[in-house]
Amino acid sequence: MTFAAKSLAALALSALLAPAPPLGAAEIWVTNEKDDTISVIDIATLEVVRTIATGERPRGITFSKDFSRVYVCASDSDTVQVLDAATGKILHDLPSGEDPEQFVLHPNDRHLYIANEDDAVTTVVDTETRKVVAQINVGIEPEGMAVSPDGRIAITTSETTNMAHWIDTQTQQLFANTLVDARPRHAEFTAGGSALWVSSEIGGTITVFDTATQAETGKITFDVKGVHPDRVQPVGFAFTEDEQTAFVALGPSNHVAVVNAETLEVEDYILVGRRVWHIAFSPDKSLLFTTNGVSGDVTVIDTAKRQALKSIKVGRFPWGAALRP
Amino acid sequence: MRFLITLLMALCPAAFATAAGIEVPVIYLKQQEQQPPTLSNLDPQPADLGETGARLGLADNRTTGSFLGHSYSLETVAVPPGGDFAAAARAALARSALLILDAPKPALLAAAALPEAQEALLFNTASPDTGLRSGDCRRNLLHTLPSDLMRSDALMQFALSKRWTGLALITGKNPQDQAFAGALRQSAAKFGLEIAAERTWDYGADMRRNAAQEVPLMSQGLGRHDLLLVADELQDFARYLPYNTWLPRPVAGSEGLVPAAWAPVVEQWGAAQLQSRFQELAGRKMLARDYAAWAAVRSIGEAVTRTGSADAGVLRRYLLSDAFELAGFKGRPLSYRSWNGQLRQPIPLATPRALAAQAPLPGFLHQHSELDTLGLDAPESRCGAFQ
Numbered sequence: 001m002t003f004a005a006k007s008l009a010a011l012a013l014s015a016l017l018a019p020a021p022p023l024g025a026a027e028i029w030v031t032n033e034k035d036d037t038i039s040v041i042d043i044a045t046l047e048v049v050r051t052i053a054t055g056e057r058p059r060g061i062t063f064s065k066d067f068s069r070v071y072v073c074a075s076d077s078d079t080v081q082v083l084d085a086a087t088g089k090i091l092h093d094l095p096s097g098e099d100p101e102q103f104v105l106h107p108n109d110r111h112l113y114i115a116n117e118d119d120a121v122t123t124v125v126d127t128e129t130r131k132v133v134a135q136i137n138v139g140i141e142p143e144g145m146a147v148s149p150d151g152r153i154a155i156t157t158s159e160t161t162n163m164a165h166w167i168d169t170q171t172q173q174l175f176a177n178t179l180v181d182a183r184p185r186h187a188e189f190t191a192g193g194s195a196l197w198v199s200s201e202i203g204g205t206i207t208v209f210d211t212a213t214q215a216e217t218g219k220i221t222f223d224v225k226g227v228h229p230d231r232v233q234p235v236g237f238a239f240t241e242d243e244q245t246a247f248v249a250l251g252p253s254n255h256v257a258v259v260n261a262e263t264l265e266v267e268d269y270i271l272v273g274r275r276v277w278h279i280a281f282s283p284d285k286s287l288l289f290t291t292n293g294v295s296g297d298v299t300v301i302d303t304a305k306r307q308a309l310k311s312i313k314v315g316r317f318p319w320g321a322a323l324r325p
Numbered sequence: 326m327r328f329l330i331t332l333l334m335a336l337c338p339a340a341f342a343t344a345a346g347i348e349v350p351v352i353y354l355k356q357q358e359q360q361p362p363t364l365s366n367l368d369p370q371p372a373d374l375g376e377t378g379a380r381l382g383l384a385d386n387r388t389t390g391s392f393l394g395h396s397y398s399l400e401t402v403a404v405p406p407g408g409d410f411a412a413a414a415r416a417a418l419a420r421s422a423l424l425i426l427d428a429p430k431p432a433l434l435a436a437a438a439l440p441e442a443q444e445a446l447l448f449n450t451a452s453p454d455t456g457l458r459s460g461d462c463r464r465n466l467l468h469t470l471p472s473d474l475m476r477s478d479a480l481m482q483f484a485l486s487k488r489w490t491g492l493a494l495i496t497g498k499n500p501q502d503q504a505f506a507g508a509l510r511q512s513a514a515k516f517g518l519e520i521a522a523e524r525t526w527d528y529g530a531d532m533r534r535n536a537a538q539e540v541p542l543m544s545q546g547l548g549r550h551d552l553l554l555v556a557d558e559l560q561d562f563a564r565y566l567p568y569n570t571w572l573p574r575p576v577a578g579s580e581g582l583v584p585a586a587w588a589p590v591v592e593q594w595g596a597a598q599l600q601s602r603f604q605e606l607a608g609r610k611m612l613a614r615d616y617a618a619w620a621a622v623r624s625i626g627e628a629v630t631r632t633g634s635a636d637a638g639v640l641r642r643y644l645l646s647d648a649f650e651l652a653g654f655k656g657r658p659l660s661y662r663s664w665n666g667q668l669r670q671p672i673p674l675a676t677p678r679a680l681a682a683q684a685p686l687p688g689f690l691h692q693h694s695e696l697d698t699l700g701l702d703a704p705e706s707r708c709g710a711f712q
Contacts, residue, residue, distance in 0.1 A: 117598060118598060118601060118602075120388060139388055139389060139392065140385055140388050140389075140602075141595065141598050158388075159595060159598075159652070160385055160388075160389075160598075160652065161385075161388055161389040161392070162389070162627075162630070162652075163389070163392060165392075174392075177392040177393070179630065179631075181650070182627075182650050182651070182652040182658060183595070183652040201652075202650060202652040202657070202658045203650060203658070204658075228694070228695060230657035230658060230694070230695075230696075231657065252656070
């Protein structure tokens with residue numbers, strides 16, 4: 001069986017096994033950094049069904065909790081844009097501080113914590129009043145953003161300072177700064193918020209912290225066969241529903257790693273497109289979508305089989321990905 | 326106040342865990358030189374070349390330091406042309422054991438030889454002399470600027486990957502031109518390419534026409550070649566070669582496609598952020614020697630951050646260990662070669678408007694690090710001071 005035929009068969013199978021998509025099927029929204037657009041992928045057909053114009057250099061993307069609005073970091077327009085998720089129309093801009101790259105929406109559905117890459121600042125914006133609530137000085141080139149499930153802690157990672165900065169969301173002040181390996185890119189809380197993972201692109205590792213003590217409890221390293229360790233650069237990652245498994249995008253090594261979240265061992269590597277950056281799951285997490293910056297496409301991964309199913313052409317330099325169920 | 330600090334420490338142990346109040350003074354010691362005249366005045370060498378790169382590194386270090394209780398400072402000392410560099414280095418060493426040296430080879434060797442410098446950590450950010458990474462190496466002297474040979478290897482990898490195997494070379498008369506030409510010859514031999522014809526640019530008093538008119542005639546005699554190399558490190562005449570050659574041939578080396586530690590057109594790998602921070606600070610573009618000085622100061626910062634020490638010996642050991650990694654905006658971690666103290670780094674191959682490629686190029690393999698296909702690898706370097 002050819003690869004294409006195999007993919008089709010796998011696709012047909014996964015279509016059979018997956019619960020029927022609801023009316024107005026689920027979508028993956030992908031920001032195209034060098035096209036100033038969002039490509040909207042229909043999860044049922046795995047096709048791009050809409051292309052939406054944005055401000056300049058769209059990167060971070062996230063939905064409001066009810067998925068009616070989508071927030072987009074338009075980095076070179078120095079703003080966060082708010083779009084109507086149904087129509088794709090730009091509703092208004094939010095004051096974001098200079099060069100917003102990535103952000104995270106607080107569980108209160110109101111506060112956006114925004115990393116201002118050129119400014120060494122994290123900006124907190126109230127999406128309802130459209131006012132800046134606080135600006136917090138962090139390290140140079142802040143990028144990775146996370147918020148704990150209980151909403152008490154926000155994290156900013158800074159690429160050149162090589163730290164995770166821990167923000168108390170009550171006071172909007174830093175309460176800890178922890179070193180990680182070179183060029184931290186992404187952060188996520190896991191295990192019910194009791195652990196924090198931070199990926200380091202140039203260091204080639206993920207550092208695991210205990211949230212309560214901010215102490216380092218583990219480190220994940222990667223070894224892709226036939227790829228020099230220097231090119232194995234972890235960036236975006238996401239956990240399965242049970243938080244037992246993490247999928248980690250490994251940048252220019254063109255692979256996604258499958259990590260056992262308990263043992264911190266890598267179980268599999270999946271070949272995807274070139275310079276894989278961020279990832280997003282389908283609603284039931286049976287499919288994973290990766291943004292491949294250099295090849296300008298999105299790879300669809302069957303998470304059960306741990307195999308790539310399909311590549312979907314999107315715009316130039318796809319960066320962020322977010323699910324609209 | 327004390328109560329407040331205690332309270333803060335109790336509340337956030339990790340934030341203060343390594344806050345030991347370390348002072349890290351760094352001195353930037355610069356040998357001022359009279360620049361010889363060049364045919365064009367379009368691109369004078371910036372007066373703050375290198376130094377502003379160090380200042381940007383300082384700003385980066387200070388931000389990290391502010392979270393750890395480490396405080397960095399940078400003092401610049403300029404030695405006038407013909408001044409006593411070694412004496413200035415001795416005076417500087419009395420204040421700090423961490424020196425950035427922006428000086429030519431003889432001055433570097435004089436500083437490194439001082440008794441006061443033996444336990445110090447010196448960084449060469451200005452001399453590309455390959456000998457300093459070989460038989461003339463010093464154990465207290467690290468190099469963040471790539472050697473001539475790293476640059477020429479990068480260019481020859483590119484030429485070979487393009488199958489441009491026939492080469493010709495035009496060389497200026499300055500010692501720097503001769504040194505770079507020597508490196509080009511050595512690299513051509515290393516990668517199995519042939520420099521079939523050579524000319525020296527020697528049109529001093531005899532030149533009756535302008536450079537653009539001399540070039541066709543001169544290059545006519547070079548015979549068949551795919552790529553015209555030029556060694557003109559002081560940027561005197563090479564700018565007049567492209568489009569004026571007898572045969573339509575690309576130009577590379579000191580002009581055209583230039584291999585260098587850094588170029589204003591590098592924008593991938595987060596480099597755009599470094600470029601814009603530099604532009605904001607300096608009001609001009611970041612050049613190779615700015616990058617080398619930035620990398621030296623950042624190396625110090627990274628080593629202080631990771632070791633929690635400002636002791637030159639501790640820092641040197643850490644910098645030369647496998648643990649050290651510098652994120653240098655060139656797509657992969659930078660580290661120091663343990664055999665000669667050279668910062669291992671990719672070499673951008675840039676035109677004035679774009680990055681054409683970055684060495685090491687795909688296919689040039691090495692048993693440890695592909696970056697060691699550029700410049701003197703351990704078996705080739707005659708440096709014994711690091712053993």
